[in-house]
Amino acid sequence: MSQLTTMYIPVCGTMGTCSLNSEQDTLPHVFSQCPDCSCEPDCFFRNKCCYEMFFKSKYVHCRDVTVRSSIIKNKIFSFVVDTCPPHSDKELVEKCEKTRNTVELMRNPPVVNLRTQISYWNQFCAFCHGVNSTVDWNLSIECFEKIDFNYLSSHEDILAVADRKNCSIDHLYTFYSACSIPESIVTTCNVSGTWVEFDLDIKKACESDYYLKYEHFKNVFCAMCNPPILSESVPVKVCNHYQEDEFERACLDQPATALRYPYRNIYCSACVLTPSSPGLIYYTSSYLRDKQHYPFENRMHTLFVAEDILPVIEAERKKLTTKKIPDPDDRINYDVSKLVNISGAAFAEKTCSSNFVHLYEDHDIESNSCSCHVGCTTSCCDDVALTQPISCINNAFPPSTVSSGRYMYYVLNRDDITDKTLYSLCNAQNTDDISQLLPVTHYSQGSAASYRNVYCLIAKQQTSSLVSIEKLNNLLIFTTPWVAIISCPKSVALNMLDPIEFLQYTADVNCTKSLYPSNDSIVCNTENADINKCNQTGTWRSFDADILEACEQSEKYRFPILYDNALNVSYKNKFCKICNPHPLPY
Structure with missing residues (x-):
């Protein structure tokens, strides 16, 4: 020990x-991320035994309390007292510890002393520990179909029906001390292939029944033999x-x-x-047995606070050169006002505001069939759909803008940003700053919108170049950075406080990186339509360059696909329908 x-x-x-x-x-006492545990004698029945208490105990073990298993549910395991003290009555020892068949197990269920909440494998195990006041665990039966077992008079009859109907039978107690181990937990030594100095005590401790999760290991000793x-x-x-x-x-x-x-x-x-770096981080990890090459999956969770973000903004503001904000017309190659009017005439669509994107956040959307929310996609009103700066990305880390990506987030890269410093940080890809690399999702008034990074969000929300700690923290409270997934061939250390140092370390040991978007991120539309170019029908007589551009060059996610059930035809967007009109009857 x-x-x-x-x-x-x-x-x-x-x-x-x-x-x-x-x-x-x-x-000295030091902060530790190791799990809490107890040195009390009843710790087994609280699932929190410290290793010394566990290994000193001779009478408590993890037992399978499932009488009959089926595909309906997993087996149930619980800690129970299942052996007798030395010098106990031989008959009690035999009855306590004997191996029983299924019917005998049903007749001799685990029992619990309600005063101490200690459970025993059966009443005989309780007797040999001097405990005579116990209550039987319940018998739980689950089947695919509803079956009335009340009319059955014997355990043999119950088992026969359960066998025929493939039911599961378990012994259960409300406060049983579960010791089942998830499959995502490492339970044996040297799974990682990194254990060099063999130690028999560590191996025995790891591969015992002792379960007190440490990261993605059954216990801290399994972590020691998978360094x-x-x-x-x-x-x-x-x-x-x-x-x-x-x-x-x-x-x-x-x-x-x-x-x-x-x-x-x-x-x-x-x-x-440790030098300060934007972002407070913590890790979660799991062992994925079905992933042969990268079974160790680690998730890096980040939290941004104003005290970390403001120094970055201030440092960028002091630089002599920042990125020039492009003219709004540099990206938009069509006449928005004209297209909105054409669409309104053809489809009776409403708009969010006369000034388009600048005011749509304050628009009363309840009276509108289309959406004016930040982050709307195929449901946007035309003025927003044609102008809002939104792109698709892949789930690589750092992410890249792609034409057929799976995930969607805001890229504010034009007149939405008037602050040159925030524009520069929004569009930066500084690999030494996690705050510039991670997309974030912001929640406001029941809706969610994702941004390229936290600075794009700040730029969108701020009405002034002066950003205060209080105002920024109020914004960041409702902001969730996306999670970085680090998949590794070997076990890695999860103690680094600097996210950039952790990313560099995991790159050195051949881990792969990807992003896990927030649950409210929007999936990009990748569906193809029958008609995605102008005049595919040969019926367009009034050529218009703006309509052509809106039909053929606007991204799929800006407008919904239109379906003509009468013709059994789909159009990429409303402008493709306008430039592929029905032929007029003669």
């Missing part, structure tokens, strides 16, 4: 230990605050562990000063 503690402390500190030697007892791969470009860090204290001593005195990389151990992480 002392060897496990020696290996555990450099990873988690003294939190989660139940007994320490005199030297370990003087170690993360390291990178030469990210050196191991020790204290750098240049003053000797208890953390620096612990940093140097305690053993090194790969689980705290890039820090030497957990105490070193408490005394390393």
